[in-house]
Amino acid sequence: MRGKTDNGRRWYQEVDPELAYTLVRESAAVVVNRHTIRRIYGNKEFKRMILARDNNTCYFCGQFGDTIDHLLPRSKGGHTTPVNCVCACNECNQSKANTDLDEFLLAFE
């Protein structure tokens, strides 16, 4: 699978078909053709969208949050999709040892 970022930069990361399917199903990407998907959101837009959806409220403790976290850590097979990501405060985010958001986002660069 291949994709393009929406600012026109080509994105040649190979993704496995299951992830591609998940991204499309959760409306994070659209199918361009049989071999290419295109992500709808850039990393910043994605983060903004999750925070807006959750009203900047930490999923774990209910305090104000401005970071996003994965419900199922990527190390355990979770993907960076709208369904798997929630708003989290700094404290809760950092207390989750398996989660490294920067690493997740870099995986999409």
Ligand SMILES: [Zn+2]
């Ligand atoms: Zn919290």
